[in-house]
Amino acid sequence: xxxxxxxxxxxxxxxxxxxxxxxxxxxxxxxxxxxxxxxxxxxxxxxxxxxxxxxxxxxxxxxxxxxxxxxxxxxxxxxxxxxxxxxxxxxxxxxxxxxxxxxxxxxxxxxxxxxxxxxxxxxxxxxxxxxxxxxxxxxxxxxxxxxxxxxxxxxxxxxxxxxxxxxxxxxxxxxxxxxxxxxxxxxxxxxxxxxxxxxxxxxxxxxxxxxxxxxxxxxxxxxxxxxxxxxxxxxxxxxxxxxxxxxxxxxxxxxxxxxxxxxxxxxxxxxxxxxxxxxxxxxxxxxxxxxxxxxxxxxxxxxxxxxxxxxxxxxxxxxxxxxxxxxxxxxxxxxxxxxxxxxxxxxxxxxxxxxxxxxxxxxxxxxxxxxxxxxxxxxxxxxxxxxxxxxxxxxxxxxxxxxxxxxxxxxxxxxxxxxxxxxxxxxxxxxxxxxxxxxxxxxxxxxxxxxxxxxxxxxxxxxxxxxxxxxxxxxxxxxxxxxxxxxxxxxxxxxxxxxxxxxxxxxxxxxxxxxxxxxxxxxxxxxxxxxxxxxxxxx
Numbered sequence: 001x002x003x004x005x006x007x008x009x010x011x012x013x014x015x016x017x018x019x020x021x022x023x024x025x026x027x028x029x030x031x032x033x034x035x036x037x038x039x040x041x042x043x044x045x046x047x048x049x050x051x052x053x054x055x056x057x058x059x060x061x062x063x064x065x066x067x068x069x070x071x072x073x074x075x076x077x078x079x080x081x082x083x084x085x086x087x088x089x090x091x092x093x094x095x096x097x098x099x100x101x102x103x104x105x106x107x108x109x110x111x112x113x114x115x116x117x118x119x120x121x122x123x124x125x126x127x128x129x130x131x132x133x134x135x136x137x138x139x140x141x142x143x144x145x146x147x148x149x150x151x152x153x154x155x156x157x158x159x160x161x162x163x164x165x166x167x168x169x170x171x172x173x174x175x176x177x178x179x180x181x182x183x184x185x186x187x188x189x190x191x192x193x194x195x196x197x198x199x200x201x202x203x204x205x206x207x208x209x210x211x212x213x214x215x216x217x218x219x220x221x222x223x224x225x226x227x228x229x230x231x232x233x234x235x236x237x238x239x240x241x242x243x244x245x246x247x248x249x250x251x252x253x254x255x256x257x258x259x260x261x262x263x264x265x266x267x268x269x270x271x272x273x274x275x276x277x278x279x280x281x282x283x284x285x286x287x288x289x290x291x292x293x294x295x296x297x298x299x300x301x302x303x304x305x306x307x308x309x310x311x312x313x314x315x316x317x318x319x320x321x322x323x324x325x326x327x328x329x330x331x332x333x334x335x336x337x338x339x340x341x342x343x344x345x346x347x348x349x350x351x352x353x354x355x356x357x358x359x360x361x362x363x364x365x366x367x368x369x370x371x372x373x374x375x376x377x378x379x380x381x382x383x384x385x386x387x388x389x390x391x392x393x394x395x396x397x398x399x400x401x402x403x404x405x406x407x408x409x410x411x412x413x414x415x416x417x418x419x420x421x422x423x424x425x426x427x428x429x430x431x432x433x434x435x436x437x438x439x440x441x442x443x444x445x446x447x448x449x450x451x452x453x454x455x456x457x458x459x460x461x462x463x464x465x466x467x468x469x470x471x472x473x474x475x476x477x478x479x480x481x482x483x484x485x486x487x488x489x490x491x492x493x494x495x496x497x498x499x500x501x502x503x504x505x506x507x508x509x510x511x512x513x514x515x516x517x518x519x520x521x522x523x524x525x526x527x528x529x530x531x532x533x534x535x536x537x538x539x
Contacts, residue, residue, distance in 0.1 A: 016072075017051035019044055021060070028058020030082065035063045035089055038081075045071055050120070055079045055127065063089025067115040067123075075127030075179055083112045083185075085135035087160055098169060098192070098246045105212050107186045110162040115171050122175035129166065133185040133210055136161035148208045148232060148264040149291045150325055150406055155209045164190035164217070168197070170247075177201055187214040188233065193247050197224040202231075208266050210234040215265075220244045220277060224256040236271040236297075237263040240282055242310040243275030252278035262288045268297035269322070272315065273333075276306045276340070280313045289322035294329060295354075296320075296347065299400045300340045301333035309333060309340035321351045327378065329402040330371065332362040332420075341366050348374040355382035356405050357412035362420040363397045367450075372425040373416075380462070381434030384411035390441055396420070405439070413441035414471070415462075421449045428456040431469075436462055442471040442494075449475045458484040460513070461491070468494035468519070479505040485514040494519035506532060 019041045022028070026037035038053075038060065045051045050070025057078030063086070067073060075081060084090070093101040093109030096116050101109035112131060115121045123129075138156040165184040168174050170193040178201040181188050188204050191197050199216060206213040213234035218224050219241035231237040238261070242253050263269040269289040272279055289295045296317060301309025309332065327350070332341055341362065350373075357380065362368040384405030389395075390413050398419065405411025415431055418424055424446075431443050440462035446452055452475055461467035468491040472478060476499055485492040492514040493506060509532045511517040517532065 017045070017048060018054055019051060020054045020056065022056065026060055028056070028060045028079070030059035030061065032061065033063070033084060033089065034060040035065065035084070038062055038065055042066065042068060042071065042073070055081065055125070062112070064091040064111055065113050067113060067118060067121050069118050070120045072122045072124055075123065075125040075129065077126040079125070079127035081112070081129045083130065083132035083135070083162065083165070085132060090162055096169070100246060101163065106157050107161055107163050107212065111164055111167040112162065113166045115168045115174070117170045119172045121168070121171060122177065123166070123179055124175070124177045126178055128180040128182055130182045131162070131165040131184040131188070133183040133206065133213070136185040137210055147291065148266050150293050150404070151209060151266040153209065154211050155207070157211055161185040163187070166190065168192070168194050170194065172196060174198070183207070184213050185210065186212050187217050189215070190217045190219070191221050191224065192219045193251060194221045195223055197221055199229065200225070200227045202229040204229065204231040204233055206233040208234050214239060217241060218253060218256060219275070220247055220251040220253050221256070222252070222254050226258040226261070228260045230262045232264040235265065235267045237265050237269045239271040239274065240279050241274040242277030242279045244277040245275065250277060252280055254278070254281045256282040258284040258287070260286045262290060264289070264291045266293050268294045269324070270295070270317070271297045272312055273299040273310050274302060275310050276308050278311045278313070280311070282315050284317045285319050287320045289320065289324055292322070292324045293404070294326050294402065295322040295324045295352070296328040296330070298328070298330045298342060298345065299333050300342055301336040302400055306335070309336035311339050311341055311343070312345070313343040315345045317346070318348045320349070323353045325354065325404050325406070326356045326358050326402050327352050327354045328358045329400070330360045330368065331398055331400055332366050332368060333400045334363060334397050336363060336366050338366060342368040342371070344370040346372045346374065348372070350376045350378070352376065352378040354378065354380055356403065357415045357417060359398045359402060359412065360416060360418040360421060360424065361398065364420060367420045367422045369422045371421060372427065373429065374425070374427040376428070377430045377432070378415060379432040379434060380415055381436060383437040384409065384439040385437050386410040387439040389413050390439060405437070411439060413439055414445040415443055417445045418449055419447040423451040424449055425453045426455070427453070429454070429459065430457050431459050433460065433462050441467040443467070443469040445471045446475050447473045450477055452478045454480045454483060456482045458486045460486040460489045464488060465490050468492065469514070470494070471496070473497045474499060476502045478503070480509060481505070481507040482509065484510040485512070487513040489514035491516040491519060493517070508532065
């Protein structure tokens with residue numbers, strides 16, 4: 001049965017037709033399967049040219065539902081679409097050409113909601129879509145309330161599970177608004193090869209120990225807005241991906257904005273990379289990362305899984321407050337081949353509390369270029385007892401996972417370690433240190449960096465009496481200016497193993513708080529004449 005409803009708010013002259021799933025036999029009692037009834041309402045709506053399919057209060061057990069053009073699926077307050085536990089209620093893995101079952105992750109190609117090559121399709125309402133992950137994961141193997149900060153185990157998977165809970169594939173003009181997305185057994189909301197996407201006002205919550213339960217994945221899409229979402233999930237909260245292999249064409253992930261979100265995860269709050277395509281022209285702003293393992297993860301080639309890796313360029317991330325184990329990991333990754341790489345990334349206005357330092361850089365022959373950190377206030381505590389990296393050096397190429405110092409594992413001995421980078425800028429960095437374990441050495445550490453600028457801010461090494469605020473090795477074209485050595489600094493600036501003819505400029509720094517201003521390898525005469533404040537002038 002169809003009903004006409006007013007559309008004054010939308011500005012349309014014609015009323016929109018509303019289709020109620022209960023008129024097609026849906027029960028909504030949490031026991032009967034309502035797949036056929038809901039799909040019948042969707043089909044009737046589509047056949048009439050589109051409208052609103054209404055799901056009113058109740059629990060509707062369902063398998064795969066196929067959305068259509070010019071259709072709004074309105075899940076009203078008090079309504080729940082609950083994923084069926086039975087494989088026979090879902091689509092086949094080969095339902096459409098680009099659908100994929102990832103055997104390596106023990107997941108099928110089944111989905112709860114599918115929109116395939118549709119136009120003007122939306123999911124709205126204040127209701128809930130529940131993937132019923134408890135039917136596919138063994139809850140008895142762990143605590144469902146396990147911390148999102150870091151996991152030591154995950155739930156055991158049963159013999160099968162669905163793939164992405166909601167899948168928009170090669171669609172145009174998509175909206176997902178205000179719904180709550182719970183208990184996805186795999187990725188929660190996936191946009192693949194889409195144009196013009198809005199996902200706003202969403203609440204996503206998955207148990208922290210669910211395998212691969214991403215929040216929102218944006219792959220090879222153009223013109224995307226993600227805003228005002230709260231995402232607490234077991235894997236990456238928000239991802240920007242360039243995995244265009246399945247599309248059969250090169251399609252960048254580009255023109256994406258993410259704003260005003262709260263994120264928690266035992267994996268990466270924001271992940272950028274994956275695939276052999278391009279991720280570019282993206283802005284992420286006003287983000288709170290509350291209790292997570294890694295804040296920002298930018299990796300061109302994850303574990304060498306792709307033939308060359310993604311090209312990531314022109315990325316702006318700003319106004320971020322985070323409480324994490326590790327603030328970031330920015331690396332090309334082994335196996336990356338040009339044109340893949342990381343270029344022109346700005347991370348500005350960060351307020352950070354963390355337990356471990358992080359890496360910025362590339363690999364030999366493919367440096368990360370044009371990375372800027374601006375206005376960072378970072379407090380570090382903890383670290384590691386394992387001093388392997390102090391004794392044996394930091395292994396390069398650097399791990400795409402980073403090092404967290406959890407348990408008996410090592411962690412970086414500096415707040416930031418950068419290697420194989422060009423045109424790296426650190427502008428107004430403030431380092432603060434809390435209660436620390438023993439495996440710390442330097443404030444900022446750099447190796448194989450060409451074109452390094454450190455300007456403004458205040459720095460000190462982690463532990464009293466050892467290490468340096470700034471430590472460079474095998475670097476060239478280095479400029480340090482306007483930096484203050486805070487009280488208790490052991491050595492302000494140390495240079496080791498520098499290439500012949502290396503250029504270093506150190507100007508206008510306030511090193512009164514340092515026991516030793518400059519490493520003996522540097523020319524003190526040259527440095528003193530560059531205007532560094534070495535002692536308090538008499539009054």
